[in-house]
Amino acid sequence: MADSKPHSKLSVQKLVLIGYLIFSFDTNSVYSDESKLSAKQSKTLKETFLYLETLEPKKIKIDKTTYNRHTQFESHFKFPFSGKKISRWIQSRIKKYNYGATGDYVAMYREGEVLLGRGFFTLNRLDRVLILLHEARHADGKIYSHVICPDDFPYLNTRDWKIHPAGKKGCDSVPDGGYGITASFLFELGAYGYLSQTEAAYRYNSEISRVIRD
Numbered sequence: 001m002a003d004s005k006p007h008s009k010l011s012v013q014k015l016v017l018i019g020y021l022i023f024s025f026d027t028n029s030v031y032s033d034e035s036k037l038s039a040k041q042s043k044t045l046k047e048t049f050l051y052l053e054t055l056e057p058k059k060i061k062i063d064k065t066t067y068n069r070h071t072q073f074e075s076h077f078k079f080p081f082s083g084k085k086i087s088r089w090i091q092s093r094i095k096k097y098n099y100g101a102t103g104d105y106v107a108m109y110r111e112g113e114v115l116l117g118r119g120f121f122t123l124n125r126l127d128r129v130l131i132l133l134h135e136a137r138h139a140d141g142k143i144y145s146h147v148i149c150p151d152d153f154p155y156l157n158t159r160d161w162k163i164h165p166a167g168k169k170g171c172d173s174v175p176d177g178g179y180g181i182t183a184s185f186l187f188e189l190g191a192y193g194y195l196s197q198t199e200a201a202y203r204y205n206s207e208i209s210r211v212i213r214d
Helices: 004-026 039-050 064-070 073-077 083-089 119-120 123-142 180-192 197-208
Strands: 096-099 109-110 113-116 168-172
Touching: 039 083, 039 096, 039 123, 064 083, 073 180, 083 123, 109 123, 180 197
Parallel strands: 096 113
Antiparallel strands: 109 113
């Protein structure tokens, strides 16, 4: 009986410590495997997801008829617009992150891993979200692989005019591929007022123009 109180106190201390460790692990948990990224790169990646998770639906800023005519988000993702759900959607598809040379690309997907180029970490947080969203779509099968853009494809790359997709695998043949889903995401940001209608339309048109329709 003499040890009962000290033992009880020790048990409480252990429980508090365990609870603290669990809480600390949860709040600092990595998004997939970031072990191949530097601490600074991992921080940038976390900040990207944290920003995405703030983008939740609110009052629509455009008229309902226009919204219903153009929204494609739920038909593409199979759930209503939600930054938190999109974050989980991406994380369920990208299992590892790596850093290295990506040529003309900002990022590249291969077998559950996304290779992030130097340019990724110079982008603003919205553009980083778009890149991750685009790459995550490739995890859903070969149907979402890019097709060759027409040789006379009239497109200016919004990040670098020297990089052009004409005659290269830089277009989609399905409406819900990497470019289609990023376009649908951008439309929601404009509809809910996270982007001005001008910026949303500019960004939307840039993405949707890469979807080649017969």
